[in-house]
Amino acid sequence: MVSETISTNVEVTPMHILQTGLGFWSSKVLLTAVNFKLFTLLAQGHKTADELRTALNLQQRGLTDFLDALVAMNFLEREGNGARAQYFNTQESDTFLDKNKPSYVGGILEMANNRLYPFWSHLDEALQTGMPQNEVKSGGKSLFETLYDDEQKLEEFVAAMGGIQAGNFNAFASQFNFSGFETHCDVGGAGADLSIHIALHNPAVHSISWDLPRVAPIANRNIERFKVQDRVVTQSGDFFKDEFPKADIITMGNILHDWDLEQKKMLIQKAYKALSKGGALVAIENVIDDERRQNAFGLLMSLNMLIETHGGFDYTAADFTSWAKDAGFTRVDIMHLTGPSSAVIAYK
Structure with a gap:
């Protein structure tokens, strides 16, 4: 050497x-x-x-x-x-990495192998053009259209998102003080993983896992598997077209980073409107440190958004605080979860 x-x-x-x-x-x-x-x-x-x-x-x-x-x-x-x-x-x-265990996180690795690995070979082109390098590049549908049109890909994606966030969802559900919050809605709830964790740790909270209709069967199977049907239900909607369900606390797990700045602000504003007075919006993401020097995973995830989306990017706690206060929220806290992930919490 x-x-x-x-x-x-x-x-x-x-x-x-x-x-x-x-x-x-x-x-x-x-x-x-x-x-x-x-x-x-x-x-x-x-x-x-x-x-x-x-x-x-x-x-x-x-x-x-x-x-x-x-x-x-x-x-x-x-x-x-x-x-x-x-x-x-x-x-x-x-x-x-044993697929038969509930602690399995390999879903995101399956997606990395089957989907992301070839797309990342075009990172140089993404940086030169600012354009996605997935199916869109060859005239195909966008990331989410592709996933929601293919049952196998959708199942793989939902499992991947649930697996990679399992530790974070469990940490948030067990560490956040839910006293005073009776109703919860997880916007973009996918497989209902966060709602299930909240129900298991907080028996007084009733939860809605809210996502597009195609996802409901997957979420309902998970809800039945953990026997929390009495406190977790699915509802269907499109967060670009429909108002959010009313709730005391609204969560978004790995949602905001998928979208551009104006779309992020729109989703935060919708959450503010749907929350009860004193309610909270919680975004669980790989929040980048404000100095943008330490959370390499968050920065790499933001590059993954470059590869996969037209405008998505990850953000700092300071970014989120600015957007939340513009929407009318009065206070923002940050709670570290596991690894590079945190929850940023905006109070109405």
Whole structure:
């Protein structure tokens, strides 16, 4: 490895540059493993490379490199060496990448592999043109039209959004003080995941998961699965055309970042109008730090909005505060949730 020692006796190497520049290698290995349902298979027990080859219908060439790369990357463990070596999940992989567990977060990784990975290869063009690089580029429909017209893609998208936000929804539902809030509406509620978490932690709150009609069957299955039908219901509407249901608290999980500035402001204004006096609007997103130096994931998510939408972008707490106060809200708080995500809370 090339290195250079500078005057302060600190060795400078290109390792960080190379690891980042070739990061797609490790990314694609993990995404492929998730797509193969490798971690779900290994949740059943230890297996040799040959057993995995047979179960996944793979070729011998490259197989042990693939598996051992996952070991080196700390996604798998291995006991022994050679043909009799046994592979099994790490605790992290077993918890979050076994599709049969409610803690599964692999939905967003499935979507990354099947949808986002090829689009991101055109980031340079997106930055040069300011235009999406998904189906729209070749004359196809927009992101949400594409998803809502294809049942399989819609199911994958809803599962992805629910999986990536599960920890945040649980943190918000368990940590926010719901005293004084009796009614809740989750605008763009998708699979009703946030409404379900709120119901499980706050039995006095009655919730509406509000989204387009195509999503209701998915949400209703989830509501029935968690047995909260007495406190969570679905209602259908289009947040660009219809008024929001009246509620004491309105949430939007990964909604505002999909839209341009004027659309963001319109949604915030609609929420203000629908809220009771003293009510709160909560946006759960990868809120970028005000100095725009630390939350790399939030900034990368904003670039993903460049790739996928015509005007979407992620934002800082200061941005949200400005928009909320323009709409009439009097106070804005921020609550850190998990990882790069936070809830920004505007009070009426």
